[in-house]
Amino acid sequence: MTLQRMDNVGIVVDDLDAAVAFFTELGMEVEGKAQIEGLFADQAVGLDGVRSDIAMMRTPDGHGKLELAQYHTPAAIGDGSHNPPPNTLGLHRVMFAVDDIDDTIARLRPHGAELIGEVAQYKDIYRLCYLRGPSGIILALAEQIG
Template identity: 50%
Template sequence: MEMHNVGIVVESLDNAIEFFTEIGLILEGRMMVEGEWAGRVTGLGDQSVEVAMMVTPDGHSRLELSQFLRPQTIADHRTNPVNSLGYLRVMFRVDNLDELLGRLEKHGGKVVDEVVQFGDVYRLCYIRGVEGLLIGLAEQLGNTKATDILEDNE
């Protein structure tokens, strides 16, 4: 089994693609998904959605960005706090957190509180990114991984 992608609905596909490209994802493809057949999958009936598939440089993880043209979106959960039910956040491991935060700030990205250090494993933070989406960023320090610490505590 393999997880193929995580989907996020956005207002502006162009802005979202630009933002996630800045993080390091690569636009794999962009297309319209329209018609009643698609609505039978989602339960929305006749729909029109523009979709962009973003992929991590290693090719293993994908983010599917969707902009609904029809029907209109009916709820907005983008600015809910981290302890809300449902979608929480997407976390990316990055190479140079401080440099990336400077670049993302130009695209509206703002650190939620502060950058913290988790032992000698990660420097990490949550940001509110494009359209207020909650994004986690973690810079790995050394060779220890968080899973190694979790296994030691079992």
Template identity: 55%
Template structure:
């Protein structure tokens, strides 16, 4: 049986409010906020006494969601906020945007910092990485050309991370 879809990506944060505001400014829609606790939740996660405040954020197309989690108990055990982009584990989430410059300006007002620079890739995408609240690494991709398509024959452009030809390092 095939996977139906990727339902959500979970991100653990300390300041849930600031992170919600950041992703709203990015363009995600706030679905709601709740506290998850109880024996059933611990059976899923393996954390027997967990109490977690969560917020769900949905992409405008309705196909993807972020689950933002702030652990009340047990305490967070490690900190990735200053990890470089080549660290093992969670790396980043990339979002397609209409105007990367406009989006960067708005997100800078929420404390976002550009990691490197905005780069044009093969006249197809403009790409960059930013650090959002709590050091979260976020990628932004602005499609410039609809000339390259994936091989699914549905006319969808390839994703920014899959649009290269040949090896990533030349």
């Protein structure tokens, strides 16, 4: 048996509506929303009494997906205020290719996006940056310029 594809990246958030608004402004589309609970959920994630709300977001090309999850029980660990640096072990960031990096940053700022560093240019090929979004999520943006 071989790997078929990467299906999605799951991100736990403390405010699902804010995260959906943020990723919608980025250009993703809501594919669906659901409440997840019951024995199958407990078994799949290895927790007891799981009750969460999820939103599946997809990129406009239909290939990339994020599953945003807000846990009601058991409560998510952490308060969303701890913002580890980009070199912290674990999931590093999610990167998106955009047409206009400056416009994208401007549209995401009202949704809480903050630049971690600054917009940098790699040769005459890309403009790149890291942003921190809802629940401390690190998002990278890349604009191809050459």
